[in-house]
Amino acid sequence: MTVEPNLPLLIRVSGRDRPSLTRDLLQLLGSAGAVLEDMEQLVVRERLTLDVLVRLDGADDGVVRDVLFWGFQHGMKVDFERVASTSSRAGLMRHAVTVLGRPLTPSSLAAVAEAVAATGGNIDRIVRLATEPVTAYDLVVIAGDVEAMRRELGAVAQAERIDVAVQVNGLERRAKRLVVMDVDSTLIVDEVIELLADEAGCEPEVAAITARAMAGELDFEGSLRERVRLLAGLDEAAIDRVRARIRLTPGARTFVRTLKRLGFVVGVVSGGFTPFTDFLRVDLGLDHAHANTLEVRDGRLTGEVLGTVVDRARKAELLAEIATAEGVPLSQTVAVGDGANDLDMLAAAGLGIAFNAKPVVRAQADTTVSVPYLDAILFMLGIRGADVERVTAAENAVAAGRPVGTEVGA
Structure with a gap:
């Protein structure tokens, strides 16, 4: 193959991965005087695909022959293609389309890809984030009509019973540094007021009111x-x-532990009560905890709440107050909740996530997570399962000997 001067050459190497392949190829190209313009590498199940874009002006004329011989020696397939050194896509904004499900089938991913294409978009890159507790992929997309793509992907998510989030794939996504959660039916499985009502013998009456309040009816x-x-x-x-x-x-625990290890500030704002949020703050190492105060007199509950009630508006105010105290812009915050009481907080945050939420919340949140695993939210932040596993392994001892606050199914 004859290589014309000044024409960039894309070298694609594929085959079984092994140590030092990338180093050896780059050393070969460097010794021949090639100029590196771009490079990407991907390994899937020990199968390597390595793309290297080089300029060969002034390079050794035998570089193509040498690369072919190197590939033959290592059992690698080598292809060459002459390409433009710049791409018409280079300056275009990318969006991260995060898809997760349990299961996440090929047909579901095909429906996602069809929605992207139907709205004028193009998938630039696909990265697998996790296989446990859910399967999750990040698609880097050059969007056509972003809002149309959001609508189409929302319809796909509903039809396929998967979760899809669309975010600008830039510094704002990677810079999110504060996560604030609701507590009842979000951080914990239970509704604390219903547990208290069970102790008081009035659980059915309280549960009925709670359900209507969380649905936005009261x-x-x-x-x-x-x-x-x-x-x-x-x-x-x-x-x-x-x-x-x-x-x-x-x-x-995995969710909070991973966020803390990665340097996030983590807090809770709850329409519940301080004895429980204070306990969770200590147990999980949370940075902030806000809730309502029950009045107690002579060792018994009076039936009154003291101070300002943490309602829908107050939750959004507390999110802003925590962000200000931590020096974090609201655009770099994440809010997680399930009920109508969380809507203002979800709207105020840079990313609002409806977690196993009521229909009114799912309809208004930036994105949804409908699997029953709180740590699945990590993938919406672009955090890989391998990173979560490393954090879990490093702090495994923390989980030992804990008498209360056990995760369901643990």
């Missing part, structure tokens, strides 16, 4: 005060009994 503050009044006279010792009964959502 004013939160009014419904909270109504439920708390039903707890009047409950022995203060019931708080300790309920605290021992709460169950973390599967993946909650």
Whole structure:
């Protein structure tokens, strides 16, 4: 093959991966005087694909022959293609389309790809993020009509029963440094007020009010005060009994531990009560915890809530206050919740995630996670499963000997 001067050459190497292949090829090209313009490498199940774009002006005329011989020696397939040194895509904005499911089938991914193409987009790169507890992929997409793509992908997510998030694939995504969560039915499986009501013998009445409040049918503050009044006279010792009964959502410890290890600030804002959020703050090492204060007099609950109620508007205010205290712009925050009480907070955050949420919340959040694993949210942030595993292995001892706050299924 004759190589014309000044014409960039794309060298594609494929075959079984082994140590030093990339180094040896680059050394060969460097010794021949080739100028490196671009390079990408991917390994899937020990099969390597390596693309190297070089300029050969002034390079040894035998470089193509030498690369072919090197490939023959190592059992690698080598292809050459003359390409332009610059791409019409170079300056285009990329979006990260994160897809996760359990299972995540080829047909579901095909539907995602079809939605991207149908709205004028093109998939630039695909990276697998995880296989456990869910399967997750990041697609780097050059979008055509971004809003149309969001709508189409939303329809695909609903039809295929998967989760899809669309974010600008730039510094803003990688710079998110603060995560604030709801507690009941988000960080924990339970609704604490219903556990307290069970102790007081009025759980059915409280559960019915809670369901309507979380669906957005009732004013939160009014419904909270109504439920708390039903707890009047409950022995203060019931708080300790309920605290021992709460169950973390599967993946909650992994989620918080990974975020903390990566330098995130993590907090909770809850429409529940301080004895439980304070416990979780200590147990999980959270940075911030805000909730409502139950009035206790003579060892019994009075049925009243003290101070400002943490309602829908207050949650958004607390998110902003925490962000200000930590010096984090709201654009670099993530909020996670499941009920109507979380909507303002989800809207205010840079990324609002509806976690196993009520329909009214799913319809308004930036993205949804509908699998019952809190750590699946990590993949929406572009964090790979291998990184999560390393954090878990490094801090495995933390999970030993914990009498309460156990994750469901652990």
